[in-house]
Amino acid sequence: MAWNKEKAAVIIEANRHLDGPALPVLRALHEAFGYLPEETTAQVAQALNLSRAEIHGVITFYHDFRREPAGLTSLKLCRAEACQAMGSEALATEVSQKLGTSWHGTTRDGRVTLEPVFCLGLCSVAPAALVGTELVGRADWPRLQQALAKCDH
Amino acid sequence: MRPLTCTDMSKPTRIYLPADSAALALGAEDLAEAIAAEALRLGKLIEIIRTGSRGMHWLEPLVEIATPTGRIGYGPVGVADVTGLFAVDWLQAEKHPLCIGKVEEHEFLRRQDRWTFARCGIVDPLSWSDFIAHGGGQGLAWARAQGAAATLAAVTASGLRGRGGAGFPAGIKWRTVHDTASDIKYVVCNADEGDSGTFADRMLMEGDPFALLEGMAICALAVGARKGFIYIRSEYPRAITVLEGALSVAREHGLLRDCEIELRIGAGAYVCGEETALLESLEGKRGQVRAKPPLPAHHGLFGKPTVVNNVLTLATVPALLTRGAEAYAALGSGKSRGTIPIQLAGNIRHGGLFEVPFGISLRELIDEVGGGTATGRPVRAVQVGGPLGAYFPRALFDTAFDYEAFTAREGLVGHGGIVVFDDRVDMRRQARFAMEFCAAESCGKCTPCRVGSVRGMEVIDKIVSGRDIDENLVLLEDLCNTLRLGSLCALGGFVPFPVLSALRYFPQDFRR
Numbered sequence: 001m002a003w004n005k006e007k008a009a010v011i012i013e014a015n016r017h018l019d020g021p022a023l024p025v026l027r028a029l030h031e032a033f034g035y036l037p038e039e040t041t042a043q044v045a046q047a048l049n050l051s052r053a054e055i056h057g058v059i060t061f062y063h064d065f066r067r068e069p070a071g072l073t074s075l076k077l078c079r080a081e082a083c084q085a086m087g088s089e090a091l092a093t094e095v096s097q098k099l100g101t102s103w104h105g106t107t108r109d110g111r112v113t114l115e116p117v118f119c120l121g122l123c124s125v126a127p128a129a130l131v132g133t134e135l136v137g138r139a140d141w142p143r144l145q146q147a148l149a150k151c152d153h
Numbered sequence: 154m155r156p157l158t159c160t161d162m163s164k165p166t167r168i169y170l171p172a173d174s175a176a177l178a179l180g181a182e183d184l185a186e187a188i189a190a191e192a193l194r195l196g197k198l199i200e201i202i203r204t205g206s207r208g209m210h211w212l213e214p215l216v217e218i219a220t221p222t223g224r225i226g227y228g229p230v231g232v233a234d235v236t237g238l239f240a241v242d243w244l245q246a247e248k249h250p251l252c253i254g255k256v257e258e259h260e261f262l263r264r265q266d267r268w269t270f271a272r273c274g275i276v277d278p279l280s281w282s283d284f285i286a287h288g289g290g291q292g293l294a295w296a297r298a299q300g301a302a303a304t305l306a307a308v309t310a311s312g313l314r315g316r317g318g319a320g321f322p323a324g325i326k327w328r329t330v331h332d333t334a335s336d337i338k339y340v341v342c343n344a345d346e347g348d349s350g351t352f353a354d355r356m357l358m359e360g361d362p363f364a365l366l367e368g369m370a371i372c373a374l375a376v377g378a379r380k381g382f383i384y385i386r387s388e389y390p391r392a393i394t395v396l397e398g399a400l401s402v403a404r405e406h407g408l409l410r411d412c413e414i415e416l417r418i419g420a421g422a423y424v425c426g427e428e429t430a431l432l433e434s435l436e437g438k439r440g441q442v443r444a445k446p447p448l449p450a451h452h453g454l455f456g457k458p459t460v461v462n463n464v465l466t467l468a469t470v471p472a473l474l475t476r477g478a479e480a481y482a483a484l485g486s487g488k489s490r491g492t493i494p495i496q497l498a499g500n501i502r503h504g505g506l507f508e509v510p511f512g513i514s515l516r517e518l519i520d521e522v523g524g525g526t527a528t529g530r531p532v533r534a535v536q537v538g539g540p541l542g543a544y545f546p547r548a549l550f551d552t553a554f555d556y557e558a559f560t561a562r563e564g565l566v567g568h569g570g571i572v573v574f575d576d577r578v579d580m581r582r583q584a585r586f587a588m589e590f591c592a593a594e595s596c597g598k599c600t601p602c603r604v605g606s607v608r609g610m611e612v613i614d615k616i617v618s619g620r621d622i623d624e625n626l627v628l629l630e631d632l633c634n635t636l637r638l639g640s641l642c643a644l645g646g647f648v649p650f651p652v653l654s655a656l657r658y659f660p661q662d663f664r665r
Contacts, residue, residue, distance in 0.1 A: 018415075019455065022437030027387075027418060054438075061439040061596075062420035064387055080349030081536055082572045084586070085499035086527070118423060118590070120388050121352035123572065124210040124497060124504030125175050133390065137178030 003037050012047045021048055022058050026065065035066040071106040071113035073151040075099075075144065076130040079116045082123030086138075091127050094141055112148060165198035166244045167219035171274065173206035173359050174391045175352070180231065181214040187232045188216070191239050199244070205360015207274035208506030209261050217256055218243060226256040264522065267508045268472040268481065268492050269465055270353075273360035279398045281406050284363045292471025293408065296371045304375040305331060308470060311478035312490030317343055317426070317463030318538065318567040318643070320489075320556040323470075326460055329450035330376040333458040338378040340369050340412065341435065341454060341461045344385040344392075345419055345426040348539025350498040350570030354464035356506055357494075358385070358392040361468070362399035366408055368467030371474065372460055373412035381414040382454070384431050387421055423540075423594040427642045428461040430596055441596045442642040463568070465494060486512030489555040489566075499536075499572035500526045509554075516550035519573060530575035534659065536583075538567025540590050541647035543654035544583065565650060580659035585613040587651040591644060602645025605636045609652065616663055626656065626663065 001007070011032055015025045025044055030036055036059055045052045059065050077083075077092055099107050099114055106113045122128035125137030131147035170176070170185055185201055192199045209215060212228035227234075227243060230251060241247045253259055267273075276283035284290065296304040309324025330338060342365065346354035358365060369381045385393055396416055403409050422440045424430045429443035432454050453459025469491070473481040481491045489511035495518060497504045502524035519525070519532060526532055534544045543564035545552065552558055559566045574583075588609035595602045612629045616622055633649035640646040656663060 020435055020437035023420060023434060024417065024437075027420060057439050058437070061441075062422050064419075064421035080590075081540060081583070081586070082350045082499040082570075084583075085572055085574045085578070117388060117421075118594075119347055119349045119351075120174070121346065121355035121392075122175055122178050123350045123352055123499060123570065124501070125178055125213070126499060128178065130388075130390075135174050135178035135391070137175060 001033055003033050003035075003039070005039070005043065007032065008040070008043060009047070012044060016047060022050065022055065023062075026055075026059060030065055035069050037067070070115075071110050073111060073132045073148060074113050074115055074130075075148065076115045076117040076120075077139070078118065078120050078122070078126070078128045080119045080123075082119075083127040086126040088127035091139060091141070095144065098141060111152075163198060165200040168199050168201045169204050169217040169219070169224065170201055170214060171206045171360075172203035172391075173213075173274075173356060174389070175206055175210045175356075176213040176215070177391065179213050179229065183232050184214050184216070184230060184235070187235045191235050195239055197239070197244060202277050204276060205273045205278055206356055206506075207256065207262065208270065208356065208508075209259065209503070210505040211503050212253065215253075215256075223255045223257060226253040226259070227251045228253060261503065261505070261507070261522065265508050266484065266492055266510055268476070269364070269469045269494055270357065270361070270506065270508050271472060272364065273356060273506075276361065278360055278362055278395055279402055281363075281402055284361075288475055289363055289471070290367065290408070292474035293367050293370050293374075295474045296374050301331065301375045301377065304371060304474070307474055307478040308375070310482060311473045312482040312485070312488075313466065313469060313473065314489070314556070315463055316465035316469070316493070316568065317428075318348075318565065320566070323462060323466055326450055326462070327372060327376050329448070330378075330458045330460050333451055335458045337380070337455075337457045338376055339454045339457055339459040340372045340376070340378045340381040341428075341432070341459055342369055342381065342383040342464060342467055343426065343428060343431055343461055344383050344389075344464050345431060346389075346464070346568065347386060347423040347426045348541075348568050348570055350536065350572035351496050351539060351568045352498070353494040353496050353506055353569065355389050355392050357464055357468050358389070359395050362396050363403060363408070364468040364471060365396075365464055366399060366403045366414060368470040369414055370408055370410075370412050371470050372462065372467060376458075376460055378460070379412055381412055382417055382435055383414060384417050384419060384425070384435055386419045386425075393418060422596075423590075424596045424642075424644055427644065429642070431461065432459065439596070441598045442644075444641060465568075484510035486510070486553060486555045487557050489557065493554060493566070493569050495554065496568075496570040497523045497573070498570055500528055500575050501571075501573040502527050511553075511555045513554050514550065515545065515552050515554070515571070518554070518571065519550065523571075523573065526573060526575045528575050530577065532573055533576040533578050534574045534580065534583075536572045536574070536651065537570070538565030538650075539570055540587060541565065541643060541650055542567050542570075543650040544580065544658065545654065546658040548658070563650065563654065565647065580655040580662040581613065581617060581665070584652045584655040584663075585610060585617070587648055587655075588613060591648040595644060599639070599641040599645060601636045601639035602641070602648075605632055605640075605645065606648065608632060609636075609648075622664060629656070
């Protein structure tokens, strides 16, 4: 969904009653729009009666929050130790070559954004990936391609 | 997950298939559809029940068929195997190369003593009747009948220590919160399991979420809290879905009668697994570590007395109240009482979850239980306790799994994860990664961690490029000591463990 101030206001309103609402509000906005554009900061700050500096601080602290729109599907490859032990670094190199993009980059057709993740809890079936909402264990390029194809439907 | 039920008059054969992330990542969902389709085609009546995982991940997806004499397992089953399995009539438990026999009698399970994970992989995680039929709810019933004082005494007597990594006695923490006067108190479950090589929290939340909710309800009763939070990491989407379902079922059945529990999702910051950073994050702020004291037990969430316990700590409490605190305390070694869910991960043949009393040796875990590496090459190093845990060589494999035994060898039990590496590992690279990870995940509050980790990467890069190796090795050790002694929390304080252990036990890797 493209960024929309009115829709954002509805989402903020639905979450502002929570204790310590800033993170749940930002998470909900991120989930709805896929990223948090610059104008989020002022709007959330005003609604929650916090300073823009505080909201900016929260947004920039957490790795999950993107500041730019991403591709249609996010391909998260685990880079942590258990996956390293099963060759995840070589897989990452292969995947970025095949996709023609590096970490946090999006393919030219806008289909896939390649993102690092540190542990999906699939350390016994490494290397692991999360393609859209699909978990992939013992990942290799053919299996990742299959998962990506599923996301296109 | 779609449960498939046949409504015919005759009784369908029950088929158990995990919907645990590890099984899903290996195709369990497609498999469920293939089994249902083939059964329909053949006119066989089946009921597929989605469970958590037994923890034998090399056998996932592990399919179990209910028979009058017990559950018979087949694994790992792929979609391509389904036609053949029906052809040999697996519903009558006929022989097939994928058959592992009675699941309960599998050696990997027989060697274990499951307290925390007693129901995981057996029950439908969202079925209240399964939960009750397998002893669920008895711990809370005991606590409600005996009262707060008896509950605190039992948790203390059990010797249960925080399973998140710090190993702090749960009974003392609970008592401190109980004894601190306040109108509002909180129970916070730390489900921000971010250590690589660990997945026990995830498995428990996906396979037996009611155990955690029951543990939290008992804790709330014991300390006098009326509100609880589960702070779960965003990297666990399946666990989040299961917990959301479990919360509504638990509410319906009165499990949360005296304590409302709210689920909060993190946003990808490893440091939020540190309890004070987690509290800051729950308050909606940057996940920056707080200086201690004051302890969270005195001054925690929103300034109120707060118990912060890991998933496994809380989920173990119902079992020890039900089966007896003394029986739990009788297990273990030294000051590490009870059982520990150990996670076998990385380059290992038989990876998965293995719950046993403390005291088992690394050698037994890796060579016998784990069956060596998945690649078939020699084991060179293991990292125990996550990204901040030490790398141990084979020479230290006699170390017993026990908090004190690991501390004595400058290592960590941590959250009980073991990551195995074969002989192709470059320990210089692993040391650099530890610093890189610390730099990326540092909350930035204290200088040793924020700046030291970046300097650490730079120094290792100089060593890699062959520049003044001796001087830079001295500098690296010195820097590690600064981090160890000067950091506010375990992130900067423990990152020297992997770095220095790599240096000490694999010095040849640093002089290539």
